[in-house]
Amino acid sequence: MPVMTDLPNHIGGEFRAPERDAWLDVIEPATGRPYARVADSGAADVDAAVHAARAAYPGWSGLSARDRARAIMRLADLLERDIEPLARAESIDTGKPIALARRVDIPRAIANFRFFAGASIHASGEFHDMPGEAINYTLRRPRGVAGLISPWNLPLYLLSWKIAPAIATGNTAVAKPSEVTPKTATMLAALASESGLPPGVLNIVHGRGPTAGAALVEHPLVPAISFTGSTRAGRWIAGRCGESLKRVSLELGGKNPNVIFADADLDQACETAVRAAFTNQGQICLCGSRVLVQCSAYEQVVERIAAGARGLVPGDPLEDETRFGALVSAEHLDKVQSAVESARRLGGQVLAGGRRAGPPNARCEGGCFYEPTVIAGLDPACEIEREEIFGPVVTVTPFDDEDHAVALANGTPYGLAAMLWTRDLSRAHRVAERIEAGIVWVNCWMLRDLRTPFGGTKDSGVGREGGLEALRFFTEPKNVCAKI
Ligand code: NAD
16 A cells, blocks of 8 residues: 655645645545545635745746746756656556656656746847837736646646746746646655745645636736646636636647548558557547548558557556556546447447456556547547547548548547648648648657647637747737837
């Protein structure tokens, strides 16, 4: 039995128990057992964190970009020193394979801090000339205290994606990580103190969405909210921010199409389709959860994807060789299971998986394991094809030609990401342009250049993060128009 630890808030550079002394159990998904307690914060804790951030703001925003970047680089170095404990904590928190946390989540979180520290130094301003009349230059200044709210699927990575640009541009931050996976955020707070980041620049308040999260969204001293999570919570936050005229960025759900034309390199397309469907047990917003295949290649592709799914055996996330771990919680597993049952009722054929998986070893009895699942034969207009499941479930659908492929790809309320497989260069550009998504990957998946905008359209979000877009979101423009 692991030792129970407490995960308190981190406010003004100090760890603090929540004011009401209320705590939530944190469950390890691979075992179904609690291993820690996390602060169940309320409005008073959020208020204390916002005031700590507000107090740190003049000093931090008054530093040069170079000095801020130096401090953030020191934090990145400490994260790199601690990759192994961080990866272990992330695996215990989420149920993801430790190899994935080691290879992707933690290194990408470190890369975020380094990228935004560098980018904030090299950011350039804007200048507009009115010859003979005036010159205009646009200043960009931090907004103040940034409220940052993140989900459970890539806990450290998504938090760093928000914290890094917020503080690099001179804001101070109050971050509310997911209550389901709080451990790495607490470790980050400790490393921030160790790195010498001034107290109050980064505050972590744990707790549930409708209490701690909502208090952060509604706090009058927080002018900007950056949220990643479900479309449902995003809608509520957008409404609240609208009323108080806060700046808001929303990174929400997806139902991403993976479009495979018959002329594609089918070896690569099928291998990547399996990875895109099942990495992190299908719990990445960018997962390809709908595979659309041109009719002439349909049977071959479907068989290969189903075989790939059968080859992924759920394992203990803490074992080095595991490639497919546990779902994040029993509640989420129930949701995935009921989606698969609905798909069966709607006439879907389950070609692989479709059941709870047994525990891979004695330690994992009581864990949340589900088989990688492939479903064919559903009506593209049905709820299962349109709504996010956010688990290890992929559907496959045939299409005739480009127009049909585009209509299917765009046939959901979401527009986060898409993949496209073809050897025809003109078709690739043509179809990429027509698909409604924030990012279209051609003959690849999950390649990211941090300078490019990131985010979705339609119900997948509002605003864009990444690179210059994030630097813009966290700064307020002010134009100076000087007569000459
Ligand atoms: P969620 O919306 O339930 O929770 C996300 C975060 O918001 C948590 O910290 C939660 O406590 C908080 N929260 C919930 N309700 C809130 C409220 N009313 N006010 C303030 N905060 C609130 O989402 P989740 O289940 O943690 O994450 C899964 C979802 O996140 C999926 O829909 C997935 O697609 C999405 N996601 C999107 C991206 C992206 O970049 N677009 C990335 C990762 C995950």
